[in-house]
Amino acid sequence: MPLAQMRVRAVSGRTTTDVRLLVPHAMQGGMERDSENRVVAAHFVQRVSIKLNGRLLVDSEIGPGVSRNPVFTFRLAGGAKGDKVEVSWRDNKGESQTVEAIVS
Amino acid sequence: MKSARRTLLQSGLGVLTLGLFKPIAAWASWNSAAFEATSMAEALRELGVVTAKHTSLIRIDVPEVVEHGALVPVEIMSDLDGTKALSLLINRNPAPFVARFQFMTGAVPFVRLNVRMAESSWLHVIAEADGKHYVATRQVTINPGITCDELFD
Numbered sequence: 001m002p003l004a005q006m007r008v009r010a011v012s013g014r015t016t017t018d019v020r021l022l023v024p025h026a027m028q029g030g031m032e033r034d035s036e037n038r039v040v041a042a043h044f045v046q047r048v049s050i051k052l053n054g055r056l057l058v059d060s061e062i063g064p065g066v067s068r069n070p071v072f073t074f075r076l077a078g079g080a081k082g083d084k085v086e087v088s089w090r091d092n093k094g095e096s097q098t099v100e101a102i103v104s
Numbered sequence: 105m106k107s108a109r110r111t112l113l114q115s116g117l118g119v120l121t122l123g124l125f126k127p128i129a130a131w132a133s134w135n136s137a138a139f140e141a142t143s144m145a146e147a148l149r150e151l152g153v154v155t156a157k158h159t160s161l162i163r164i165d166v167p168e169v170v171e172h173g174a175l176v177p178v179e180i181m182s183d184l185d186g187t188k189a190l191s192l193l194i195n196r197n198p199a200p201f202v203a204r205f206q207f208m209t210g211a212v213p214f215v216r217l218n219v220r221m222a223e224s225s226w227l228h229v230i231a232e233a234d235g236k237h238y239v240a241t242r243q244v245t246i247n248p249g250i251t252c253d254e255l256f257d
Contacts, residue, residue, distance in 0.1 A: 085140055
């Protein structure tokens, strides 16, 4: 199944920049069963990181306790219009995605 | 020159090395023991939290009552100086440890996310600041239902 593209928005406020991201992902914890009672294999995002102009600012470890199609908002001190934000995620099967956004 | 590049590309070696080595270098470890822990005590031990002081400087914004445990909006923020990380745990979930966020200089110790809750529970946020742990908690009730009395009021 091809992965849908992660969506990223970075909006600067007076002193901070909010980075909002949506990762289209099933976040299967490996505890559920399908309609034929087969265990659905664990498949979930494990890491999300944020870079501002190439510098790592936020790194995270996450588990299946996070809801399906995770939405996160992070806050960066500073960040001006035109700065480059880079968001990456990686899941337990080694799939990953990196998306760039320009601060607006 | 050109033929050498072709051969390399065709052998798939370039793609293979990128695919194999880049993720290992780019991503640090993931605390599987903490995520697999089935009790709060075990999760805290795996996270290296021995003692945590209660504080009002960690702010947790979460609804007191929610209809559905599948999508509970949570906003956490720390006003403690030098907060390096925030961890989120839900003690009545089958796996209490939800996430740990690490904030470098230049990031505000703030995050908003949606979490799953198996049942009504306490939600704990642990902050790491100058080598110490701090904690704040909130109670969340899942779908309390509606009684007949309430319906006819």
